[in-house]
Amino acid sequence: MRTAASKNASHAATRGALLHAAADVFAEVGFRGATVRDICRRAGANVAAVSYHFGDKAGLYSEVLAEQSRLAQSRYPVPTGDDDPAAQLGGFIRSFLQRVLSPELHARHGRIMAREMVEPTAALDRLVAEAIRPQSEMLREIVSGLLGGAADPTAVRLCGMSVVGQILFYCHCRPVIDRLFPGAELDATGLDRLTTHITAFSLAGIRGFAATGTPSRASAPRRTERPSASGAAKRTDRT
Amino acid sequence: MRTAASKNASHAATRGALLHAAADVFAEVGFRGATVRDICRRAGANVAAVSYHFGDKAGLYSEVLAEQSRLAQSRYPVPTGDDDPAAQLGGFIRSFLQRVLSPELHARHGRIMAREMVEPTAALDRLVAEAIRPQSEMLREIVSGLLGGAADPTAVRLCGMSVVGQILFYCHCRPVIDRLFPGAELDATGLDRLTTHITAFSLAGIRGFAATGTPSRASAPRRTERPSASGAAKRTDRT
DNA sequence: AATTGTTTCAAACAGTTGTTTGACAACTCA
DNA sequence: TGAGTTGTCAAACAACTGTTTGAAACAATT
Numbered sequence: 106m107r108t109a110a111s112k113n114a115s116h117a118a119t120r121g122a123l124l125h126a127a128a129d130v131f132a133e134v135g136f137r138g139a140t141v142r143d144i145c146r147r148a149g150a151n152v153a154a155v156s157y158h159f160g161d162k163a164g165l166y167s168e169v170l171a172e173q174s175r176l177a178q179s180r181y182p183v184p185t186g187d188d189d190p191a192a193q194l195g196g197f198i199r200s201f202l203q204r205v206l207s208p209e210l211h212a213r214h215g216r217i218m219a220r221e222m223v224e225p226t227a228a229l230d231r232l233v234a235e236a237i238r239p240q241s242e243m244l245r246e247i248v249s250g251l252l253g254g255a256a257d258p259t260a261v262r263l264c265g266m267s268v269v270g271q272i273l274f275y276c277h278c279r280p281v282i283d284r285l286f287p288g289a290e291l292d293a294t295g296l297d298r299l300t301t302h303i304t305a306f307s308l309a310g311i312r313g314f315a316a317t318g319t320p321s322r323a324s325a326p327r328r329t330e331r332p333s334a335s336g337a338a339k340r341t342d343r344t
Numbered sequence: 345m346r347t348a349a350s351k352n353a354s355h356a357a358t359r360g361a362l363l364h365a366a367a368d369v370f371a372e373v374g375f376r377g378a379t380v381r382d383i384c385r386r387a388g389a390n391v392a393a394v395s396y397h398f399g400d401k402a403g404l405y406s407e408v409l410a411e412q413s414r415l416a417q418s419r420y421p422v423p424t425g426d427d428d429p430a431a432q433l434g435g436f437i438r439s440f441l442q443r444v445l446s447p448e449l450h451a452r453h454g455r456i457m458a459r460e461m462v463e464p465t466a467a468l469d470r471l472v473a474e475a476i477r478p479q480s481e482m483l484r485e486i487v488s489g490l491l492g493g494a495a496d497p498t499a500v501r502l503c504g505m506s507v508v509g510q511i512l513f514y515c516h517c518r519p520v521i522d523r524l525f526p527g528a529e530l531d532a533t534g535l536d537r538l539t540t541h542i543t544a545f546s547l548a549g550i551r552g553f554a555a556t557g558t559p560s561r562a563s564a565p566r567r568t569e570r571p572s573a574s575g576a577a578k579r580t581d582r583t
Numbered sequence: 584a585a586t587t588g589t590t591t592c593a594a595a596c597a598g599t600t601g602t603t604t605g606a607c608a609a610c611t612c613a
Numbered sequence: 614t615g616a617g618t619t620g621t622c623a624a625a626c627a628a629c630t631g632t633t634t635g636a637a638a639c640a641a642t643t
Contacts, residue, residue: 115590115639135463137376141631151592156632158590223462224374225519233523241524262525263541270513271506277516278508280464284472285480286501302502309552310545354609354620380601390622395602397620 120158122148127169132216136166136226167228170221174236177204177214183243190250194311195304197247198272201240202300205276206291219277244268251311260314268307275299359397361387366408371455375405375465406467409460413475416443416453422482429489433550434543436486437511440479441539444515445530458516483507490550499553507546514538 126147130139141155141162148154159165181203184196205215221229244265252261275282275291282289289295365386369378380394380401387393398404420442423435444454460468483504491500514521514530521528528534 119590135376137374138463140629142629151590152631153592153633154590162631219462219516222517222520223458224377229519230523233520237520238524260541262528263538264545266513266521267510267542267545269517270511271509273513273517274505274509277458278461278512280468281461281472281476282505284469285477289501299502302499303506305552306503306506306549310549313544313548358620379599381599390620391601392603392622393620401601 116158119148119150119154123150123154123158123165124169124172127165128173128213128217131166131169131220132213135220135224136162137224139166163227166226167231170217170228170232171235173214173217174232177210178236180204180210181207183240190247191308193247194251194268194307195300197244198268198304198307199300201269201272202275202296202303205273206296206299208292211276211279211291215276219273222273223277241265248311251308252315256315264307264311264314267310268303271303271307355397358387358389358393362389362393362397362404363408363411366404367412367452367456370405370408370459371452374459374463375401376463378405402466405465406470409456409467409471410474412453412456413471416449417475419443419449420446422479429486430547432486433490433507433546434539436483437507437543437546438539440508440511441514441535441542444512445535445538447531450515450518450530454515458512461512462516480504487550490547491554495554503546503550503553506549507542510542510546 123144127139127144130144130147133139139162142152144165145152145154155162155165159168181200183200187193187196204210205218221232245261248261248264248268249256252264291299362383366378366383369383369386372378378401381391383404384391384393394401394404398407420439422439426432426435443449444457460471484500487500487503487507488495491503530538
């Protein structure tokens with residue numbers, strides 16, 4: 106029998122090298138595009154190493170996903186201990202942005218997560234349960250605090266998604282953004298500016314809902330004609 | 345020589361069947377995951393058909409991308425002819441949402457675009473130039489109209505991205521949303537509700553900027569401690 | 584020193600991939 | 614009719630995929 110860690114250091118060494126290399130490769134080309142041979146070459150390990158240490162490619166990927174998620178969470182945790190809901194929202198947005206966009210984490214964590222969301226693998230369920238749902242719950246409480254206790258749960262959910270959507274846009278659409286606005290980089294300064302903007306925009310948006318139960322006094326968008334779709338769906342404007 | 349259409353109907357027929365089947369397959373499993381054999385099987389064509397009609401797999405994909413983009417744009421165009429910037433924004437949001445989320449288009453257009461943005465291929469440049477940049481420009485003018493003529497270009501851009509981010513979130517993160525909130529479907533009614541929400545949220549957010557040149561009166565988010573990152577980046581709060 | 588359990592490795596395996604080939608049928612136009 | 618073009622097809626090609634194998638190297642214990 107082996108007494109856990111004391112036995113062999115090389116086990117943990119190559120295992121770590123595999124995780125390290127795999128994170129890079131998965132981030133670059135996705136799960137499908139990644140090849141076990143490429144990962145092993147970068148890790149300085151034999152092709153059989155993946156099978157030996159993680160069972161198969163999917164097992165390695167699942168482990169990478171979990172590790173990246175843990176790492177990002179511990180590096181930029183959501184700050185707690187603030188009573189002001191507005192400050193809570195700002196902290197939430199800042200930490201979220203840093204997790205997916207800060208230069209040190211975007212290359213791996215951010216891109217891997219983006220891929221996993223758009224093209225889910227079997228590992229997504231675990232990721233949602235362990236990492237995403239708690240975050241979602243946290244945001245729900247913050248928004249709820251901003252909207253007031255008796256707020257419509259649907260409105261709370263929609264506002265939360267509006268916040269997260271703004272954040273993830275910069276992560277998911279980075280290739281497009283870089284092409285549209287070549288100059289704008291996302292270094293630490295850019296991240297600060299982004300945090301300020303999204304927080305202010307979101308607070309104003311949420312407070313628009315808080316004022317009246319219905320969406321502020323905004324002029325309701327006029328329906329576009331549906332060119333050939335038959336039978337206009339019955340209208341239900343109110344939330 | 346062949347006089348265009350009169351020659352052989354079977355050419356256009358199998359070519360169309362290939363585009364049709366390929367759109368489905370690319371939407372389902374992405375460019376990498378799609379196999380020429382699967383596409384041809386669904387199209388009722390021979391494996392060699394792709395090579396014959398489109399040169400290679402990438403050529404077929406590029407054609408699918410362009411066709412889907414054209415199709416979505418003609419089906420749900422951005423309504424024009426409205427003078428009220430708020431109504432313009434509502435129309436922009438509605439048509440955008442319908443293009444990427446309406447049941448008839450999401451299965452193909454929406455999902456293919458989402459994949460292309462997260463994992464770009466060589467075809468992205470053409471897509472940006474022909475479809476995305478014009479939309480971006482349109483949105484820029486709308487937001488500019490809302491913020492007033494002398495608005496900071498950076499603020500206009502950020503507000504525009506806040507709008508688009510909210511929209512694309514439902515397209516890019518659909519797998520996650522479905523797991524977090526299993527009940528919420530996105531049929532025509534749900535799309536209407538979404539349109540109303542995002543429009544109201546965005547108008548409130550933008551107007552928060554229009555009031556003062558700086559981000560409303562929002563309490564600035566307090567900085568989270570950076571656990572181990574050395575040297576705090578110098579602070580530049582103002583936009 | 585012999586034994587045991589663990590980790591690495593080159594080689595091979597079986598399957599799939601995109602693409603090409605050359606024969607064959609269908610059609611147009613003279 | 615017959616030459617010439619065009620589209621389809623089964624088969625094959627070479628390259629690459631994830632995974633397995635059995636032997637070798639290694640470290641620690643007996």
